[in-house]
Amino acid sequence: MEEVPHDCPGADSAQAGRVASCQGCPNQLLCASGAGAAPDPAIEEIKEKMKTVKHKILVLSGKGGVGKSTFSAHLAHGLAEDENTQIALLDIDICGPSIPKIMGLEGEQYVEDNLGVMSVGFLLSSPDDAVIWRGPKKNGMIKQFLRDVDWGEVDYLIVDTPPGTSDEHLSVVQYLAAAHIDGAVIITTPQEVALQDVRKEISFCRKVKLPIIGVVENMSGFICPKCKKESQIFPPTTGGAEVMCQELKLPLLGRVPLDPHIGKSCDKGQSFMSEAPDSPATLAYRSIIQKIQEFCSLHQSKEENLLSS
């Protein structure tokens, strides 16, 4: 699928294989036969695999660098504090897999007995290795992660995503379509340049009918370690996540202040919440994690009521 014509209508489009630009494409006959429009058998296979996974949460943003991976890691750590809960953290950022570093893993896949991690980062032999893959290959990897990894009995599967609204996001939603995702947690920072992209992500979620658990505003204010006064490093020039959530009628799950120790903990692969249990950022994380758990429990009991009625 490397040689795609200039105006390819898309393999799953109704015009696949039938328009002028399809002439000469090696996949023309396949597309015209309608094979591209048939549902991928992997979707059913993944649905089966996901039967042992109680809750699935996607961590999204439109914007890069807002703290998705940091948040995913700490959500996983927070949920895993209950030893009776089994947590899985799946990193589908194929080009920039940060999760192994943030979780302090080099090649092992278990942080704790009840916290397992999967990432393309584990499959790369050197930290300099680049994954220079086009969309279709990335989609294949994500399919493999979901279908071929033996997840076992999992209470929460957290999926960390790259920024944007492209292949990875479409694929994970498509492949988990039959397995049912509880919802998405959207991460942003306060400034408009981030919110601009986040609104697109929210629009994407609504388009693919993905429920939104709520929004987390990261890097929300900075307390100077010397004078203890607050500054806004990323000024909320248009009202920050609060105004955006009011406009879009979404819950604001919480605001996490910028604590320089968060970055340091991530660099060391340690849980910031364990290293700084009294930090305002830790308290913010814990409150947000609790709200997510409540959402998932409410959602689960609603489903059970539906099934029993």
Place this chain on the structure above:
Amino acid sequence: MTAHSPTWGSPDTLVGSTPASSGPTPRGMQGQHGKYSECGNLAGVRHIILILSGKGGVGKSTISTELALALRHAGKKVGILDVDLCGPSIPRMLQVQGRAVHQCDSGWVPVFVDQEQSIALMSVGFLLEKPDEAVVWRGPKKNALIKQFVSDVAWGELDYLVVDTPPGTSDEHIATLEALRPYKPLGALVVTTPQAVSVGDVRRELTFCRKTGLQVMGVVENMSSFVCPHCAECTNVFSRGGGEELARHAGVPFLGSVPLDPELTRSLEEGRDFIQEFPKSPAFPALISITQKILDRALAQLS
């Protein structure tokens, strides 16, 4: 020069209404890549610089915009090509969001951000009907638009074309590089923040550059430190040291550290010319120094 505004419709129908289908094909645009280099819309562009990172949110678009403004102050004519299709940030940074894009015989006319037409911009942001509409495209469709952005924008005569990219090493990057290769880009400026998590991704971007034969002009470390406006205490909010170490490890020049300045963020949000308005900012000397190095490098390449 005839001009008319195309009707863009929703992002999903974007690629259907292309300049190539609605106007005469410019001379030299047909055929293989190799034939582009002597004619075509990039023939009048002296130097092409790509702004890359592996990591999102390190400030590529900010650095791209600041670099363009600084080059303008140095008397250069600059174009900015924003190939971040999912998160096109630059129109807002230059206060030109919502502007219409017109066509001419050679293709799309870029949007000029000033009266003197010293900065021209092309971004998918201009082609969206609604600013919050998401561009939810898979790779092949993105590749097609990027190829058009590179070949079908009538840039005219430019001293510098700054190409802002999304994070990663995927479709957009491969497509952009393939399309730009015949025009021999000056090189790439690679942006990181100090912490290891960022450096971890940017190392992979440097490998991408090596594998694709793209010269790396150097590494810029952004968000290096924050000076408290109340007490002037300097804090390393995103760890420290990563940028310089990365440059050393990869054997490429370290171009400088740019500190965090909320005034810079604010001025970009409000579309103001930071270089003009904030020469006293802690970020200013770093940005000017980086620009000077690029100017020196361009001069060295010409001679």
